[in-house]
Amino acid sequence: MQKVRVQPNAQRSAQTRQALLVAARSLFVEKGFAATSTPELVERAGMTRGALYHHFRDKAEVLHAVLEEEARQVAEEIEKAAPANTSPVDALRVGSVAYLDAMAVQGRTRLLLIEGPAALGADRMATIDEGHAAASLREGLEAAMPGRHVAALTNLLSASFDRAALDIDGGDDKKAVRAAMLFLIDQVVAPTP
Template structure:
């Protein structure tokens, strides 16, 4: 009986946390992080402020959870797009398109590239990215360019991908931007050193 009760409490806790993250994501996309208040957040989630502060230290910690989830979903899309039998260059190309497609999910570009850096700062956003899409990109570059030091290339290409996502979000020509990113990847990994 006690084990069933503990499981029920854990499930309730997970549901409460999930409701807060979903409500926060919605509000941060609609209004932005700075313009969202904690009373609005708990009202949207259908919870109390006590529930919010039981699960999160503050609104910034909620944002961090939202961003981790978004970054994880982007990385999962990248990994799915690169079949295990693909050449390293083809895997990078597939991952490039997958990144841009994943970032086109409504609100994701705003969250990861505008709200996150503004609220959490560049260093914390880099740490989030490092655990997800940047790690995939670095691994792909290391495989495609063995023996090369790829840390700087990873940073520069990550910035290019982010700029491409912002351009697409801003109404840029998606196909042309995608083609440009693929051209850039091809040039980087196939150019003589």
């Protein structure tokens, strides 16, 4: 007699949740949040609506989880880009390119900069960003230029980075946009006379 190996509940639950998130990401990128229905989401995931509502309160909560994961991955790429012994200014420059590269992952710009703000609102998106890429940017600016309006500069540069990602996603010259972002970083962190 052959033994049947049963997965622990926690493992099955994690796999179900992950399948729902993968399906949701795919649909949100293809169709957008508003045009994606929960029945097609569970069908794409090969799950039931009961499984969806066991893990998530509603479709907006699914989107929030997808966006958290996307934002986490962007921040991880930024953090990995600069070696530990890099100067603060060089870390900002390397992190700038890493952000643009991370945002070039298919669908990520649409999710984080279009679907997320439209569906969840600016405040919730700011909270997600603050826990990830904006935190990296703020820390980099604090290290490179302590005491120089870091909070305001973080917000302004963050908006510039988002615009750059949208431009690249829209087909603008990637090298030119990167060069412009690096120029902007250099101007911001330049010593004041």
